Amino acid sequence: MILVLAGSSEGKEVLKVLYEAGYDVIATVTSTYGAQLLNETVRGSHCRIGKLDLEVLIRLIKEKQVDIIVDATHPFALEISQLAMQAAACTGISYIRLERPGLSLPRHPLLHTIQELSEIKTYIAPEQTLFSTIGSRHLAELRSITAKQGIHLIARVLPVSGWLHKCEEIGLCPEQIIAMKGPFSREMNREQFLHYRADAVLSKESGSIGGLDTKIEAAVDLGIPILIWLRPMISYPLCVESAHEVLKVIQTRQMNKGGYR
Numbered sequence: 001m002i003l004v005l006a007g008s009s010e011g012k013e014v015l016k017v018l019y020e021a022g023y024d025v026i027a028t029v030t031s032t033y034g035a036q037l038l039n040e041t042v043r044g045s046h047c048r049i050g051k052l053d054l055e056v057l058i059r060l061i062k063e064k065q066v067d068i069i070v071d072a073t074h075p076f077a078l079e080i081s082q083l084a085m086q087a088a089a090c091t092g093i094s095y096i097r098l099e100r101p102g103l104s105l106p107r108h109p110l111l112h113t114i115q116e117l118s119e120i121k122t123y124i125a126p127e128q129t130l131f132s133t134i135g136s137r138h139l140a141e142l143r144s145i146t147a148k149q150g151i152h153l154i155a156r157v158l159p160v161s162g163w164l165h166k167c168e169e170i171g172l173c174p175e176q177i178i179a180m181k182g183p184f185s186r187e188m189n190r191e192q193f194l195h196y197r198a199d200a201v202l203s204k205e206s207g208s209i210g211g212l213d214t215k216i217e218a219a220v221d222l223g224i225p226i227l228i229w230l231r232p233m234i235s236y237p238l239c240v241e242s243a244h245e246v247l248k249v250i251q252t253r254q255m256n257k258g259g260y261r
Helices: 009-020 032-041 054-063 078-091 117-122 139-149 161-169 186-195 212-222 243-257
Strands: 002-005 025-029 046-049 068-071 094-098 111-114 129-132 152-157 177-179 200-204 226-229
Touching (some): 009 025, 068 078, 078 094, 111 117, 117 139, 117 226, 161 177, 186 212
Parallel strands (some): 002 025, 025 046, 129 200, 152 177, 200 226
């Protein structure tokens, strides 16, 4: 059995590739919305919904007789990746990290990279407007930083009830929330940045799959800074960049050791 830790577009892709290759796969996601997306990709796919801790993950590995973990979570989902590597080491199974390729960032005076969210204070002044495209996971931290600095925050998030509720919980009013699902074109980004009078844009280093290229282009078009939050640096035992590379690794190990189906 192969366990796919989904949570990104790569998760859907690798699940489809492994199913089509005839492997027994179980996937995990944190929300019902994530499960719906997976089921749209692979009808009848077996999916576990809910957050994982080390104990739960190890129990799942043992109960389902998992031989290999494919970690296809979001590049910023640091905690679950670390848990997966630890669980694989504890149970003696293999771990493969599937991570989307990064985008080669252009050199431009309006483009700035940050390692921590707190660094936004260097690039935006009080009473200015920050347009956030980092989603909801780190929104509470960002809200705290912007509130203390007197920065007006606009947050673009997925139109999912749980995440909208989270926006309300941290004190965002409807005028500060854009509930839309991407991908967003250069033109769409430009119109939104202009409409909300953004003085700066914040994005994760999500690669072209996450629409980083069109955000950069739109910000540059309008002459406003774009702050790019760089991915956390993690040392993976094995990291590949595509679902087909995952399949090749598994097929090679199957030939050498047998099993996994």
